[in-house]
Amino acid sequence: KATVSVLNWRPIMRPPPLVACNVYVTAGRAVHGPLLTDILQQSQGRCRGLRRASGPVAVVHAFADAVYDRSSFHLVGSAEAVVDVAGGIAVAAVERLTAAAGDGGDEGAGEPTRHPFVGVVDHVAVMPLAYHDGAEDNTRPHPVPAAARAACAAAAGRIGSALQGAGVSVLRYGAAHPQGLSLATVRRQHTTFFKSGGLAPNAAALDRKGVSTVGAAPGFVENFNIRLRCSRGRAAALARQLRARDGGLCGVEALTLPYADGAQEVACNLLAPHVTPPDALARVAEAWDAAQGGGLLAAAYPVGTTLSQCEGVAAMPSDELECHDRAVAAAFADFLKQAPASE
Numbered sequence: 001k002a003t004v005s006v007l008n009w010r011p012i013m014r015p016p017p018l019v020a021c022n023v024y025v026t027a028g029r030a031v032h033g034p035l036l037t038d039i040l041q042q043s044q045g046r047c048r049g050l051r052r053a054s055g056p057v058a059v060v061h062a063f064a065d066a067v068y069d070r071s072s073f074h075l076v077g078s079a080e081a082v083v084d085v086a087g088g089i090a091v092a093a094v095e096r097l098t099a100a101a102g103d104g105g106d107e108g109a110g111e112p113t114r115h116p117f118v119g120v121v122d123h124v125a126v127m128p129l130a131y132h133d134g135a136e137d138n139t140r141p142h143p144v145p146a147a148a149r150a151a152c153a154a155a156a157g158r159i160g161s162a163l164q165g166a167g168v169s170v171l172r173y174g175a176a177h178p179q180g181l182s183l184a185t186v187r188r189q190h191t192t193f194f195k196s197g198g199l200a201p202n203a204a205a206l207d208r209k210g211v212s213t214v215g216a217a218p219g220f221v222e223n224f225n226i227r228l229r230c231s232r233g234r235a236a237a238l239a240r241q242l243r244a245r246d247g248g249l250c251g252v253e254a255l256t257l258p259y260a261d262g263a264q265e266v267a268c269n270l271l272a273p274h275v276t277p278p279d280a281l282a283r284v285a286e287a288w289d290a291a292q293g294g295g296l297l298a299a300a301y302p303v304g305t306t307l308s309q310c311e312g313v314a315a316m317p318s319d320e321l322e323c324h325d326r327a328v329a330a331a332f333a334d335f336l337k338q339a340p341a342s343e
Contacts, residue, residue, distance in 0.1 A: 017128065017148040018056065019155055020220060020310045021075045021086045024123040025093045026115070028064040028071040033336040035100060036064065036071055039092050040332055043073065043085050044325045050081045051318065057081035058321055060313045061305050062328055064335040067260045068115035068197075070122075071335075076310040079151040082126070086155075087162035090121045090212070094166045098209055113258050114197035119168060119210025122193075123183075125217055126156040126176075129311060131274040132219025132251075144219055149175055152216035160214040173215030184253060186213055198258040220310075222273040223303040226266040226285045227259060230296045235264035238288050242268060242281060249276045249284065263298060278302050 027036065040062050047057045057077025064071040073089050075082050097120045115122075128148035153175035160170040173186040187193040191211055228235045239254040240246045248254075251272030259265045268281060282300045289297035316324060 015055075016078050016080070017145065017151050018076060018314055019079050019082055019148070019152050020060075020127045020129060020305070020307075021082045021155070021159075022123075022125045022127075022304065023073045023075075023086050023089045023093070023121065024125075025071045025073070025097070026069065026117040026120050026122050027093070027097055028069050028336075029066045030336055032064075032071070032097070033333075035096055036336065037329075037333065039089055039096070040073065040329060042092065043075075043089050044329070046085050046088060047075075047077070047081075048321075048325075050077075050084060051321070054078065054081060056314050057085060058313050058316070058324065059085075059328055060310050062332040062335075063304065064332060064338075065115070066336075066338050067113050068257075069111065069113075070115040070117070072304065074305045074310075076129070076314045079155045083155045083158045083162075086124060086126075087159045090124055090159060090163055091166045093121050094119075094163065094168055094209055112198055113260055115257065116193050116197040116199050116255075117210070118187075118191045118193050118196065119212050121163060121168065121212045124156070124159050124163075124212060124214040125183075125221065126152045126159070126215070127217045127220045128152050129307060129314075130219060131307065132217075132272055149216070149218070152176075156214050156216040160212075163212050163214065166209075168209050169211045171211055171213050173213055174218060175216035177215060183213060183215060183217070186215075217271075219271065220273070220307045222270040222278065222306055224268045224270060224278045224281050225299075225301055225303050226268070226281065226297070227299040227301075228264045228266065228296050229262075229298050230264060230292075232256060232258065232264055234292070234296070235266055238285065239266045241288060242266065242284055244271075249280060251276050252281065267303075273307070 044059055050057050055078050060076050061074040075086055128144045130144040156176035164170050171186050171190055173181055173183045236256045239256045242248045242252050243254040244252050253269040255267050257265050257267055285300050
């Protein structure tokens, strides 16, 4: 029989897990366009340099919503590279938007359609490229590998530290929090998030730097919005029908927000999109609209990125990534042009 010498044995070296990261910035209108575009271009250039030196990282998507005055930058890559790029985006946004606004408070804090927020970099989410099962008590099998959870927690911690170095008060959540508090719990118990922006149009101005919630989600989170032509009360009824903690769909968080021209939006976080995909929410919204007599459902659409989208970008060869970067930049420019009529 052939034998294998233990002297020739080598351990199998697995590559570090890839992570996704979303950076949400409280600025998204045409007036912010040059600054936000420069931040995107700088981050894409940094990604190109890191890819040549240390492996995959890319900006998957960049989005700006003029009505909500909010933008987001969505990344995928090795945890080390994502910390570098996301930390750079977050710190640049804080420093440059704060400088642009002056040293006073935020004059737009009480605008009637502004997305709720707690600071100029409102939220940074680090996520594994795997789905969580949606069980809040974690009693069911967890498909996310331990190494990926640890990588996300460490990355969130380092991005939070970078923001603290820029003078931001950072609140951690998920695997980055000592007790594992969820984002929703941290927002409810420790911030003014639910009493800001369009949820509190008469609120006092908030400090521009403010607070940032930074954390590691238990699995990949997708987002889905439902726009309605109805009163806030009727929209809130649909939100309750969708929301998991009100007996709705598994892994769904839902928040009712005022939108332009008197419309309302039910903004949804899908914590287990493999269990409750966007199509499931769309079906509930369509059935609800039919029960109301029809004509209230204006749009139902995904926001941000999906797990398969991030995996696809992470697997792109360098020549395809160059084309991808140009497409992301062009789309972001188009989003910034969609300014509200009042601007």
